[in-house]
Amino acid sequence: MSKEFYGKTFINTNSDNERYGKQIELEYFKTQGKQENANTYGIEIIKTQMNGNKIYVEKKQINSITSYENKAYKMLELLKRHKVTPVAMPYIIEDIVNG
Numbered sequence: 001m002s003k004e005f006y007g008k009t010f011i012n013t014n015s016d017n018e019r020y021g022k023q024i025e026l027e028y029f030k031t032q033g034k035q036e037n038a039n040t041y042g043i044e045i046i047k048t049q050m051n052g053n054k055i056y057v058e059k060k061q062i063n064s065i066t067s068y069e070n071k072a073y074k075m076l077e078l079l080k081r082h083k084v085t086p087v088a089m090p091y092i093i094e095d096i097v098n099g
Contacts, residue, residue: 001031001032001033001063002031002032002033003029003030003031003032003044004029004030004031004032005027005028005029006028006029006030006073006076006080007027007028007076007080008025008026008027008028009025009026009028009080009083010023010024010025010026011023011024011026011083012024022049022050022051023049023050024047024048024049025047025048025049026045026046026047026080026083026084026085027045027046027048028043028044028045028076028079028080029043029044029045029046030042030043030069030072030073030076031043031044031061031063032069033063033064035064038067039067039069040063040064040065040066040067041064041065041066041067041068041069041071041072042061042062042063042064042065042072043061043062043065043072043075043076043079043089043093044059044060044061044062045059045060045061045079045084045085045086045089046058046059046086047059047085047086058085058086058087059086060086060087060089060090062089062090062093065093065097066097075093075096078092078096079092
């Protein structure tokens, strides 16, 4: 299984009672593997959030979503544009694949 960086986006979480907003970083990766002698492509999302001196990392990877690399790139662009987090990714991918 190999992994290729696709892109990064940020979510700012400012609220009225916080002096400084917390920033969430989302990184998107295309994964590639083999299944029955054919290439398959998947997606991984890594969310990194600082809260004071602590760093929280959350990640989710779904392999073998498609056998078409261009379809994987289209999914990655959609996920990145809408700032999809690791928790929401399986539901969004399911809607895309079954929709």
